[in-house]
Amino acid sequence: MRNPSAMTAAAAEGGSAGAKPSVPYWHLWTDEDGVSHQKQCALSSFDLKGVGGAAPQWNNRHDTVSSTVVVTVQPVGWVGDWHENPAPQWIVVLSGRWWIESMDGTRIEQGPGEFSFGEDQGCKESADGRKGHRSGTIGDQPAVLMTVQLHVDPRREPCHIR
16 A cells, blocks of 8 residues: 555645645734834745645645744734734734734734734834834624744844745
């Protein structure tokens, strides 16, 4: 019997694996002037490989680093005024909706299943008091978020995670 985890990408293309995926995410990052911006990026460095004997699946593996997982529940009407993310962190919306506004005025909204990478550390406060980002809930349900805070130094480069 053939080992499904040894199957190559080319062989799997004939099955249900399909083309190499591209998964969008928003990146909140800080430029060299200390201003935060948001840019839509994509995870695209996928490899087709089985895990634990299962059929091949597309995996985008990241380096192993120390991290902290935090689940937050932001109440209806919650607004987090200007602040920086505590660490470079993945933020995944589990339920509800929320918005994020960067110093350059870009505002995005996200709902369940959408995610972003918050990396706005090292911002410089603007004359009007902006530093980092603002965020808040949308609608009549709390926003439940799972964050994976990476214990790494931030980078000042948009879309560096692929």
